[in-house]
Amino acid sequence: MQDHHAILEMRSITKEFPGVKALDEVSLRVRAGEIHAICGENGAGKSTLMKVLSGVYPHGTYDGEIVYQGEEVQFKDIRSSEAAGIVIIHQELALIPELSITENIFLGNEVRGKLGIDWDEARSRAKELMARVGLRASPDALVKNIGVGRQQLVEIARALAKDVRLLILDEPTAALNEDDSQHLLDLMRGLRAKGLTSIMISHKLNEIEAIADSITIIRDGHSVETLDVSAGGVDEDRIIRGMVGRSLESRFPDHTPTIGEIFFEVDGWTVEDPEVPGRLICKQSSFHVRRGEIVGFAGIMGAGRTELARSIFGHSYGRFLSGEVKIDGKSVSMPTVLSAVKNGIAYVPEDRKSLGLNLLDTIQDTVIAANLPRVTKHASISSDESYLAAEGYRKSLGVKAPSVKEGVAKLSGGNQQKVLLAKWMFTEPELLILDEPTRGIDVGAKFEIYALIQQLADAGKGVVVISSELPELLGMCDRIYTVFEGRVTGDVPGKDATQEGLMRLMTGAPA
Template sequence: MTAMLEMRGVSKSFTGVQALRDVNFTVRAGEIHALVGENGAGKSTLMKVLSGVYPHGSYEGAIIFEGEERRFRDINDSEALGIIIIHQELALIPLLSIAENIFLSHPPARLGIIDRDAVYRQTRELLAQVGLREHPDTLITDLGVGKQQLVEIAKALSKRVRLLILDEPTASLNEADSAALLDRLLAFREQGIASILISHKLNEVARVADRITVLRDGRTVDSIDCGAQPVEEDRIIRSMVNRDLAHRFPERHARIGSPVLEVRNWSVYHPLHPERQVIKNVDFQVRRGEVVGIAGLMGAGRTEFAMSLFGRAWGRNITGRIALEGCEVELSSVPAAIDAGLAYVTEDRKQLGVILADDVRKNITLASLAQVAPRWVIDDVAELRAASDYRTRMRIRCSDVYQETGQLSGGNQQKVVLSKWLMTDPQVLILDEPTRGIDVGAKYEIYCIINELAEAGKGVVVISSEMPELLGICDRICVMNDGAFVGEFASGDATQEKIMRAIMHNKRTSNGARESDMPMEGVRP
């Protein structure tokens, strides 16, 4: 089969840092070609070169598309040939409709006037192709993330896509939506549309890819023809990180102590729909040195529960009792929660976790300014010393602590977020999807940090949509569904089947009296 795309000897550097080194990459017509590698390996940079985000002249090498060398000046040039890129952060306008988003840049027009009948007709046809039944007037804000991804693909189809580039398309999706999206890629393959799939989810890559290319440190280090040889995840991981990962998760030697966080009869109502109870009389406990996982499907209430605990950052009409280290506390605001020893690492690090335009130093010290600002004035030397210490301790890969955080890879951005909250010296750390969108090597480092926190006597709560992750790092797993805990398993008893059964059947497992029936020892009246 002839190559639709050839990228020959592509090299790209940024202020002396070599991001790509003589990369060769090909895509055949009508194939799904997966591009994998650690964060910072050069995957996104290579795709930005291909799509014209980095114009011709800013890189070395050649792009051959459909037999001709192309010199793209910007993304419009690549889109004109049917090369469409869908970034991990979706480029949709929430308060516009599906139809308006799809045809925002190229609406059908007649005599210079938008032809609304054509807009609606073509939108319905495009939505049918991607399997969406929504009305064209539906606002993007009223759609779930999975359906928004499909709208992005419909928008690509409206531009007569020949080569579709998807950057981590399933990172924010649940299993059902991920499966639907991958099925859509397989259907496009039958229609002759080629796809480049960037993903850290190797099981999904193995399911749909015709070929897999591995990048490491800006170089092509491995290429796998999935039709000619079996796809072995261990081989891919070994190529990505340049070492064997005999165990995906570090060993844990748990030393679990007394309760450090106790939550009783916790109820939360929706902030915009006060009649809707989102968290329903929840009881929860974490002990010192314990890693507790919270499993559940998207919409189960896991994030809402965590944010409501963290200084009532989400929800209204919140009732219930919280005790930290045996003493009842009133966490009525985020500063109060931080002062009491609670920290929350958000699932959305780019929007809520870091300030991308600020440097690493400022992001690390942001939640602990009192430590570096005696008499209300920031001590630059103290701030630099603290940030540099966490950079070394957390193995953050950056040129220095003055580097802009938005220039770091996803895994290193996540380490900056963790550093910010570790600097507050929390007794309980809640991690919401801590490894979303980062590679297996960076994941392993995050797991090691979680172990170190537990060994130091902290209580750690991990919310994750990846059940193998919860099974690999947690001492206990609580299962959430529809705003309530419906199951609980010790690590030795938990399996994916048991967790899914608890979710689907909505039954609470119990070995006698529920914890909520027991008094909270040492609670102040």
């Protein structure tokens, strides 16, 4: 770190969305030639900050100023930030699977010859770039055939082709296996040695500790602090304390659980990624749920919680390799969603609009959708029965809609979530798996959902809550499992759990 001048300074950046202040006076100072990590919980504002920097949110849509290489810059789109040498690589790679490595590297940045594109020149330059990032493959190989790890390298080669001076990586190792992650981190060190500045967003604290020179922590849209790793004294605990550091508000209904027997057990559940052969999404995961118990699943994004839930729910995700589910002590096989539903399992997905609802349906049609036989007599669906069922839930759950004939597309997020819960309550499940049940809904509606979850538990059901909001898990759950890289890493009683402790378990830090 000879060169201590800042290549980038973001000063007092404030970015508002309707109803939400995503960033509030956030500042970031990145020194030339360093690897600068940005840490924070899900939803803290990290990605939003990077979108401001890269021009996704153009100048004028945010307050504050950006000084880059000593001058104030006002990017109006991604093109203008890329022209200045700032390249962002998103978590979801922006490659065209059907094109070759060469074509992808120079996409939007084509090598012009006298007549159209000079492919010979492009191919030889691609080879050079591939050598720089340590990518061993034919430049003519199709991107879809080379695996996620090497796709990540293609993205970096593409950034280098654009003469990058500041490289931003958003969760670069989230989808990679350990070897590929290690290779990527080595590559970043190598690029740093050649003078490239990088910003890295990551949840994996061990990686950050290993590679970053400085760390900026963002919490709830505020920049909390910047830690200088080279100055020493920064470890995972220190980072976690910075990331969490807020108090629990009393935004959960009072509740005294009545916990019964263990009735649902999962043992040695192992599932392979459907797209990346050899990469395990769930590794020998085991857990259990008692009647009347609310069980939380904590983990960083991509840890495999949703995938675990969905693979149990009728193998609806990934390739099932091994493992056993026992209900009331009896081993059950649930290879289809229908069989899972019949075994009393309900899964309410995290993404209401794309996985949960048919937005063309009415409330009534939605409520009965997962258990049509219940309202069917003599092969005919009774519209009266359907109406009564839906109307009952509309009243008991307090769905704000004039009638159950209302289209679900017109409801607010909180009310859509209630309708979805009603849909799954209508299947009369014994175990409800709720994936991010309060994402994107307001505080008042959250409280109602919490109360509903507690009612379900009190009725003797088991409830599994997957959430990225630790305070929510701490406030709601009788017991919390932590998941890290597909492995269940902890089983903490709710009353003993702390954010720091959970964060340590869910980032793979040694306890």
